[in-house]
Amino acid sequence: MAWNGPYQSRFLRLDPAKGRFQVHRSAYNDPAVFQEEMERIFAKTWQVVGHESEIRQPGDFIRRPLAGRNLIFVRDRNGEAKVFFNTCPHRGAQFCQENTGNRKTFVCPYHGWVFRNSGELANQNTDYGYTSDFNDDGRYNLQSVPRLEKRAGFYFVNMDPNAISLDEYLAGAGDRLDLLMLHSPAGLEVISGVHEYQIKANYKLLCENSYDGYHLESTHRSYVEYMMTVNKGVDLSQIGGRAISFGNGHACFELRIPTGRPLAQPLPYWGEEACAEIEAKKKDLFERVGPEVGDIVANTNRNMIIFPNSVINDQQTILLRTIVPLACNLMLVRAWAIGPVDESPLLRSLRLEGALSFLGPGGFATPDDVEMLELCQIGYENHDTAWNDISKGFHLGEDSLRTVDPKYNNELQMRAYWTQWDKMMTGGQQASAKLAAE
Amino acid sequence: MYSRQQTRLSIEGFVYHEADLLDRWKLDEWVELWTDPCTYEVTTVGESDPETTSPEKSLFLIGDNRFRLEQRVVRLNKTSAHVEYPHSRTRHLFTNVIVTDESADEIAAQVNFVVFRTKRSVTNHYMGYSLYTFAKMGDALKIRRKRCILDLEGLVPQGKLSILL
Numbered sequence: 243m244a245w246n247g248p249y250q251s252r253f254l255r256l257d258p259a260k261g262r263f264q265v266h267r268s269a270y271n272d273p274a275v276f277q278e279e280m281e282r283i284f285a286k287t288w289q290v291v292g293h294e295s296e297i298r299q300p301g302d303f304i305r306r307p308l309a310g311r312n313l314i315f316v317r318d319r320n321g322e323a324k325v326f327f328n329t330c331p332h333r334g335a336q337f338c339q340e341n342t343g344n345r346k347t348f349v350c351p352y353h354g355w356v357f358r359n360s361g362e363l364a365n366q367n368t369d370y371g372y373t374s375d376f377n378d379d380g381r382y383n384l385q386s387v388p389r390l391e392k393r394a395g396f397y398f399v400n401m402d403p404n405a406i407s408l409d410e411y412l413a414g415a416g417d418r419l420d421l422l423m424l425h426s427p428a429g430l431e432v433i434s435g436v437h438e439y440q441i442k443a444n445y446k447l448l449c450e451n452s453y454d455g456y457h458l459e460s461t462h463r464s465y466v467e468y469m470m471t472v473n474k475g476v477d478l479s480q481i482g483g484r485a486i487s488f489g490n491g492h493a494c495f496e497l498r499i500p501t502g503r504p505l506a507q508p509l510p511y512w513g514e515e516a517c518a519e520i521e522a523k524k525k526d527l528f529e530r531v532g533p534e535v536g537d538i539v540a541n542t543n544r545n546m547i548i549f550p551n552s553v554i555n556d557q558q559t560i561l562l563r564t565i566v567p568l569a570c571n572l573m574l575v576r577a578w579a580i581g582p583v584d585e586s587p588l589l590r591s592l593r594l595e596g597a598l599s600f601l602g603p604g605g606f607a608t609p610d611d612v613e614m615l616e617l618c619q620i621g622y623e624n625h626d627t628a629w630n631d632i633s634k635g636f637h638l639g640e641d642s643l644r645t646v647d648p649k650y651n652n653e654l655q656m657r658a659y660w661t662q663w664d665k666m667m668t669g670g671q672q673a674s675a676k677l678a679a680e
Numbered sequence: 681m682y683s684r685q686q687t688r689l690s691i692e693g694f695v696y697h698e699a700d701l702l703d704r705w706k707l708d709e710w711v712e713l714w715t716d717p718c719t720y721e722v723t724t725v726g727e728s729d730p731e732t733t734s735p736e737k738s739l740f741l742i743g744d745n746r747f748r749l750e751q752r753v754v755r756l757n758k759t760s761a762h763v764e765y766p767h768s769r770t771r772h773l774f775t776n777v778i779v780t781d782e783s784a785d786e787i788a789a790q791v792n793f794v795v796f797r798t799k800r801s802v803t804n805h806y807m808g809y810s811l812y813t814f815a816k817m818g819d820a821l822k823i824r825r826k827r828c829i830l831d832l833e834g835l836v837p838q839g840k841l842s843i844l845l
Contacts, residue, residue: 435724435739438834463760579739591736603835604741609842613763
């Protein structure tokens with residue numbers, strides 16, 4: 243769907259001939275729009291719930307919040323991954339309070355109903371009052387989410403039983419996820435420790451920020467200066483890269499940036515031992531996957547968003563970040579570092595060092611992002627001003643949902659997001675003349 | 681017993697001074713309180729074994745060596761450290777000092793903290809305890825290691841840890 247002429251909906255105002263792409267601020271700060279998003283977007287799209295390595299053994303479970311829902315992600319007695327709503331089918335109490343653990347059964351603390359980790363009701367903690375066929379159709383078992391599917395080790399859920407398959411939904415982004423599987427034949431694991439923080443801003447501001455190449459110089463000037471100090475001899479002005487829009491609103495930027503990767507891009511200041519180990523890994527990688535794919539895996543960094551709220555970055559470390567929208571002006575962010583299962587302690591420490599210095603709410607960069615997003619949200623309190631701008635690189639004929647922009651620091655990524663978002667929120671309908679005139 | 685009390689008083693005097701430097705944003709002087717090398721760490725919330733895990737194995741909030749500690753202060757002194765420019769107001773309360781170990785050249789102590797941070801009329805607090813290792817340098821003490829363990833279930837609602845604990 244290429245933008246070949248002016249377009250206006252409740253939320254978008256586009257004039258491709260003039261290179262203008264604007265988003266109405268009600269999309270960020272109107273509680274009614276937020277409610278609409280919950281129904282039209284979060285009840286219909288695939289969202290990451292966790293990684294297979296987080297529930298290795300039968301009985302392993304993790305509690306996970308998701309847009310408007312509390313879930314538990316569990317490996318059941320048969321080794322199958324399941325996701326249940328964390329609410330008792332009896333009176334509704336949240337039955338699991340632990341964040342993580344291993345259990346054969348879950349017991350609701352209210353009346354003592356007992357459930358196997360596969361979800362079946364085992365007993366109701368009483369000898370009388372219920373018929374023997376009370377649960378013969380399973381209606382009192384723990385309720386599973388309607389859809390649960392896996393790609394590249396990541397489990398995704400969807401609340402819409404009629405949703406298209408995960409593979410179809412991911413479109414071109416699926417191939418980029420698959421690249422992660424090439425990091426090690428032994429597989430990947432989520433490293434212990436989670437960065438969890440709340441930002442007083444609309445969740446889409448963090449989506450935009452997560453693959454915004456344009457803000458680096460201004461927002462992160464102090465971080466860039468730090469990197470120049472650490473990484474002497476590396477010219478960060480030579481960053482090159484592109485943005486890719488994969489279809490269905492998923493997009494990334496893909497950079498060639500010499501900041502080092504314990505996987506296959508050594509930095510001299512990491513020392514001889516680490517460099518030798520990384521060179522050996524790189525050689526092994528190229529032998530396994532060939533020079534073309536090997537080059538992408540070894541030498542490119544990606545910040546990617548799976549629409550609408552799953553961030554998967556492939557940098558010095560792999561970072562999974564889920565953005566939980568709590569209100570139109572509030573979100574909860576949770577982020578994990580991911581690395582090869584068979585990584586040496588030395589390379590693991592380099593991976594984590596990278597994750598710490600830039601990312602995370604105690605790092606040299608993320609706190610400034612948090613500040614910028616909160617300043618945007620405060621700015622929207624000026625109701626007399628109505629529009630945000632996402633125009634950088636926009637031109638007549640751009641197919642924002644599926645194209646490549648040779649400049650990573652244009653704003654195609656966000657236009658991919660907003661085009662999909664607008665399509666789901668408005669059905670792509672042109673707004674009334676009254677709105678258009680505003 | 682008496683000597684333990686003397687040690688505790690020394691530690692209290694030290695951390696009160698540390699708190700004062702932090703609240704007055706005299707960060708260059710704060711760096712001078714540390715040995716070289718040193719480690720300054722803040723574990724992630726929900727870490728199952730926050731006293732013994734290491735930033736080489738687990739994701740931390742902060743895992744600074746001497747170089748990164750200095751760079752953290754260099755950054756916080758810049759106007760381009762947007763989140764702390766203008767500086768927030770902070771009040772560090774360091775209390776409940778327990779000397780846990782003492783040798784000829786080191787003292788280990790546990791210190792509770794509550795830190796209030798105010799910016800744009802919003803006050804957030806960070807509370808928890810710190811495990812210190814002090815180096816005896818003649819008559820003076822310096823911090824060789826400080827690990828802060830937050831009593832939080834996430835940086836909710838703080839959103840970030842942009843100040844020093």
